[in-house]
Amino acid sequence: MALIPAPSTPTSDGTDFRDPDLRLSGLLDPGSMAPVGPVDGCGVTRVTGLIDGAPVVAFCTDATSMGGALGAAGADRIVEAIEFAVEHGRPVIGVWHCGGARLTDGVESMDGAGRMFRAMTAASGRVPQISVVVGPAAGAAAYGPALTDFVIMSEAARVFVTGPDVVRAVTGETIDMAGLGGPEPHGTRSGVAHVAVGSEAEAYRTARALTGYFARPGAVAPGTLGDCADPAGLLPESPRRAYNVVPLVRALLDDDTFLQIQPRWARNMVVGLGRLAGRSIGVVANNPLYKAGCLDSLSAEKAARFVRTCDALGVPLLVVVDVPGYLPGVSQEWDGVVRRGAKLLHAFSETVVPRITLITRKSYGGAYLAMNSRPLGADVVLAWPDAEVAVMGAEAAVNVLHRRVLAAADAAELPELRRRLIGEQQRKAGGLGRALSLGAVDEVVAPADTRRRLARALEDLPPRRGAHGNIPL
Amino acid sequence: MPQQILADITAHVGQVLVTEGTTVTAGDTLAILESMKMEIPVEADTAGTVTKLAVIEGDVLREGALIAEIS
DSSP, X not given: OOOXXXXXXXXXTSOOTTOHHHHHHHHSOTTOOEEOSOOOSSSEEEEEEEETTXXXXXXXXXXXXXXXXXXXXXXXXXXXXXXXXXXXXXXXXXXXXXXXXXXXXXXXXXXXXXXXXXXXXXXXXXXXXXXXXXXXXXXXHHHHHHTSSEEEEOTTOEEESSOHHHHHHHHOOOOOHHHHHSHHXXXXXXXXXXXXXXXXXXXXXXXXXXXXXXXXXXXXXXXXOOSOOOGGGGSOSSTTBOOOSHHHHHHHSSTTOOEEXXXXXXXXXXXXXXXXXXXXEEEEEEOTTTGGGOBOHXXXXXXXXXXXXXXXXXXXXXXXXXXXXXXXXHXXXXXXXXXXXXXXXXXXXXXXXXXXXXXXXXXXXXXXXXXXXXXXXXXXXXXXXXXXXXXXXXXXXXXXXXXXXXXXXXXXXXXXHHHHHHHHHHHHHOSSHHHXXXXXXXXXXXXXXXXXXXXXXXXXXOOOOOOSOOXXX | OOEEEEOSSOEEEEEEOOOTTOEEOTTOEXXXXXXXXXXXXXXXXXXXXXXXXXXXXXXXXXXXXXXXXXX
């Protein structure tokens, strides 16, 4: 694997921003960092420290030497860090700037990377694992972060399996490192970056915030809710009109606590972490602003991974539903919407953490089931007063149910006939009546009371945690 | 490089709210698409000027089709 030349960086005062101690001190609470293990030139520094007072384990590749290349001893140092974290039940945060395997170590370096992959997998779901990529991370250094729960990329991050030179030689494609593996492609196209940020300092701040949701989950304190603004105004007047769900999610959570994960990839599904009455919570929400909020293969996969992350790490879930259905199309079917959509059904069906569904406007058909429905095991299902749960919208249902009548009707009478049939269908099957009588929806809640009702549900449900790893779906 | 605004879903162009030369800020609505019985606003991701408008009302767009360019 080609080593990537690192920029020459020592500053006038002799400090080098690539110094692992300097990098890790940017991640941890001031003065909390304590080295673990010998300083021996293995290329990886391992430490313990605090993040907002919570003990964590961290490691950093040493990019001041050989571009941070990872040899067998360095990989084993990471294995030790992960095993220590599991033993003590602490989050582990890896800081990556690494051109790949150490060529001088030969096959040994590859075996070391393999042991590291296995340790990450063994720790998966047992402790939170967060990766902060602040420079090149190629080959083993790309797959290491990818095996962890979250990947944060700074603007200098370059993540790929094979670099631009190899790509050009094999496929003839010409592209630079940023275009191939920078935060832009991984934030918008591949979904590899869970959070793409600007500076390295911002990457550490994000890692600290992310760690907090798991290391300091907090307890529900409904008394802290105060006056709740009415979030109903965040929905457009017309039920047909799409809108951005993110402000609505923010309004349901405690102020300034929402950290969106993969915000620019598969945007028809919003996932992220926040707090409700002080307790950390994972949020999954359809976003009608993109693809009308339809479920499709990518968004189902995105949500499935996030649901499993929360379940494995013991974070309750709030699922905000406004979904017209699955996205129809040849490309979707050939893209495996059946196979990938099944991941979301599987993820919710096996989830044991407290999980609450809120239907704001509509929930139709197969997508209704996939969005943490009662049959899949939702603990509490709430709906706003104007919400609708149905196999499909009344208009589409009329086209199917009354196909022959409509086909035989006189053209002049057709609009009136259609309007009448749709009205009947809405009265018969629309709204929430059937869903409430079936127990698919537990209760109707006014938008203004929603935060309080959600906090009460969260307080009432026993804390649980899934017993499984967090495979990168 | 101009920023390309593409259709993210196969849709009918319901309304076009800008013309070439319109100055926009991030979040401004450029057009409204109709798909899945929904009206979906297409928003500008960045501030700039609409340098190319590739659609008119009534067009049917495939997923990935160009709607506008903003520079």
